[in-house]
Amino acid sequence: MILSALLTSVGINLGLCLLFFTLYSILKKQPGNLTVYAPRLVAERKLRQISDFNLERLLPSAGWVKKAWDLSEDELLENSGLDGVVFMRIFTFSLKVFAVAAIIGVSILLPINFLGSQLDVDFSDLPNKSLDSFSISNVNNGSNRLWIHFCAAYVFTGAVCYLLYYEYKLISLKRIAFFYGSQPLAHQFTVLVRGIPVLSGSSFSENIDNFFRDYHPHTYLSHTIVRRTTKLQQLMDDANKLYRTVAQMKSDEHTSQRSRYNGFLGFFGTRDRHLHTLEKRLEVMEDNMRMEQFSLHEKEVPAAFVSFKSRYGAAIALHIQQGINPTEWVTEPAPEPDDVYWPFFSTSYLRRRICKLVVFVASALLTILFLIPVVVVQGLTHLEQLENYFPFLRSILTITFVSQVITGYLPSLILQLFLSFIPPIMKMLSSIQGYISMSEIQKSACNKVLWFTIWNIFFANVLSGSALSQVNVFLEPKKVPTLLAQAVPAQASFFISYVLTSGWTSLSSELFQLVTLICSFLKRIFSREEIDDLEVPTIPYESEVPRILFFLLLGITYFFLAPLILPFLLVYFCMGYLIFRNQLLNVYAPKYETGGKYWPIVHNSTIFSLVLMHIIAIGIFGLKELPLASSLCIPLPILTLLFNEYCRNRFLPLFKAYAAECLIKKDREEQNDPRMTEFLEKVMTAYQDPALKPGQYSRNTDTQTSPLLNSTQI
Template sequence: MEYHPSTYHSHSVVRRSSKLQILVTDAERLYKRLTQLKNKDNSPQRHRRDGFLGLFGHKVDLLDHYEKTLGDIADNVRIEQSFMAGKEVPAAFVSFKSRFGAAIALHLQEGINPTHWITERAPEPHDVYWPFFSVTFIRRWVSKMVAYVACNAITILFLIPVALVQGLTHLDQLESMFPALRSILRLAVVSQVITGYLPILILQVFLSFVPALMIMLSSLQGYISWSQIQKSACTKVLWFTIWNIFFANVLSGSALYRLNYLLEPKEFPRVLAEAVPAQASFFMAYVVAFGWTNIASELFQLIPLFYNYVNRFFGGDCGDDFEAPTIPYHKEVPRILFFGLLGVTYFILAPLILPFLLIYFCLGYIIYRNQLLYVYVPKFETRGEFWPTVHNYTIFSLILMHIIVIGIFGMKKLPIASGLILPLSIATLLFNEYCQKRFFPIFQGYPVECLIKKDREDQNNPNMSEFYDKLNKAYNDPALMPIKYSGRPRSRRTPLLSSESQNSARESQSQDMLV
């Protein structure tokens, strides 16, 4: 109100609510369980109700126990909430009367010390990640550094399982290590499975844990929204994939000691030119075994299906509250881009990879289109913010291809040919530089031209006051909402709200809460 008096509209202060959040999560989980139990109890058309409850035999006890616990938690939540007034964190969501006003506050440094007063674009309300509001600039910075170091350490240490897997493709080494297995390994089927398919399978098992790990690291990094966390995790997974699948497989092929050469830039093209063509067959198998399988499993959603089936069978969780899945960008984007990298780097060395990739991309286009339109629910608006990642990665692929080609021409004693590649690399880098200037500012903030145009349209919009009312309540911490489920006997009479209507009810009552 001091610096932006004409455009300031409202604000909601963030409160330290980590303790409360745990309680509310507990309460929600219990409430869900209770609702399920009650549903089974009250609706006689359920099939497995009697049998299932008969199996446990103490239905009433369980209900009572749950209700009692829920009541205790709800009381705790109310007590905690009443103490919230003092737990204000030096952070707030500030809303402005116009987009232009918000852009001014966002782009100009507010205080004299740039670390005291940081402005960031507010994420969509359901996209907010709350833990990092209570944290000072220095702690955020330190967590970022720690996450960065941890990410690099994981990326590099992951080489160990990759190297072991790659050892499998060289059966002769394995034979000399385990002489007892020699007779088994000599079988054609076994050796084909071990050298052709097993390495990829083991790699895939290891790799399936990586996106979750990177999301965890990114969430430690001080971002205030899930979308930012996912974007950052996407970049992490991307470099992880390049390093651990491309470089590790290429260079550790027969000799891990070659990594040493990576520290000598002059040797780099030669080493790559020697190692990359040798791994062409591995990557072709990789495209078929990993790429095609993934596309297929994406369509059939085998893992969620299996999980749901198991859950239904053992837990009795009938899937009434089945949530539509959201697309895990941090898994899918790096995967698709990596196949692009394979295509770009191998198309001159082993053109046979191209038809496989073409099938992958065609299938991918059809299937992902279907998934995005009819299966996944968008959790947040990406606003095309993955574009810079894709662009940088494509430029990187091209430059890597040039380096490999320079190395190959060098090996074939064609210095003029490798010299002629240089202008291509320079042109690529200049194109990249131009794109950075021309297109990347779009991701920093909207131009005044658009803001003013939209603001003027809004001025004539009769619904604006309604929108402002909504804005006041949009950014309240979900943990501070008045708790709706008391768990006491009278709550049995209250209608069971679906999660949607519950959310809207929350919004309407939140203003009383914050007083």
């Protein structure tokens, strides 16, 4: 890519950002768009619609920027939980990293690269010169100036490791403080028990009650057996849809028009008759639901949520093997009641293993198939290849502006469109992998999307072309640094454009919420939207965290190779910091809490990025005929991995489970609290399957209030 093509891409993306910001500042003031731009505040009754017209509503403003900036971390913790705080700490951590990188890269390395003569840059025709002129490729082979790059790699690695240690320690302390400051929660007193053995003449429920009364007599509280409710849940979903249809018809403003027909082409059946038919169907459906509910005592699953009187009692049951046979009485942490993913409790052990294999194969196939759009994108970045494949485009491609748009903007846009389908697919695959909580599904999808992005967007792009034909190079590890050193700098211009399109424009579209705006507009036209039915979205960690970490990888990898990318990344992280603070304040609301467990993913990804940078540095100094610098870079990845091992031993256990010191201290604080008795009574029923709750659809009040199963059956 030439410099003028980059400037064209910057102009297009900057224009889109300004357009989205302007439209957002106007549209968010309109009363009809409150459910789009502030659904959280509307659902919490903190914001109400004002229908009075005033001219200010039509003028753009930047007041949202000040509100987002003034939001303190304590307020963020109260509004979005520790997960929201950790998510924003990714931005602050990245800003610190690239502030250091920009000081070194832009002020020192970039001038050195540009003043090199390896590529014979013509200063008189700078706009038509390749961006490689700003990369390390332009530094003369064997030049002593390369030692500045060598020193920069060591200094930058030390700075990133220090920031990583500081953040890991800080978030660990915040996690403990968050635990101490939290109210008693059901999942802190509960464990999930699988592999309950079958004893003749007794049910799973009786077995688990007898076992824990014998071996945990002082701490055992109660248990909730898991049942197969897949069929019942399907019936409930159908009943919910039908109930919403009936409710919508009753609330329709034109219900009073008795003569209005609602049958086929308006000729058969009045609206009242149709409504009566739907109500009858709803009553029959509810009867079927209750018949299925009463038969659930025969559909027990060898799994149960077992609750204890203290957190320490639950921790003992969790971390100590319960039975002689390690495949029986298997315990694992219980998620929050609202976080439980019920469908997979009904599956057998064999089916879970098969599903894991299917997910692995599906992920591999998806990764391979995604190479097709990658190859298409790479063809667009090289006009000569495009002209060879499509000769009829030759006359169009000679137009300067068209060629600049195709090479500077279109490739990353196409790749971004294809990539937008990956997070929901990965989340769907994770949901059938056997996880019992939605937060674990989201974390698993986050990891899948991250490594999919790293492989398909980074490696597939840098290794495309001749490098992929040399498959045997991957069988010789010694050649990998050289291969990466040749391929990675050549794709610097593409990734700068990718930061602009997938970074700047995607962030501004996140603020603008175009899809949600269109859906809300259509809903207002074709149906009535009630505030009570408003569903407040949660932040899509499975797509946003991998995107941020991928940009972090690009910045670390290209820090000394092509420091021209650093200013664009700094702008991205500054925008992201403000935009997502605004979104967490107005749009997204947490449904469950992991306690900051996304940070180990951030740490591991950063370590991987550093090691990748070191491997490329070893190869690039070898190619630049500076073998001593290449050899002296070998300790860098070793020291980084040793640092990572120390952090894993020092901090990671705090993210897996709380220490006995924390649990006992918290239990003692609440030991004499009179509210604990009421709380423990709620814990006993906290993990009841939602499918077992009484139906509330028909007009029969007896069926609405009667329990589906007796408490003794639970």
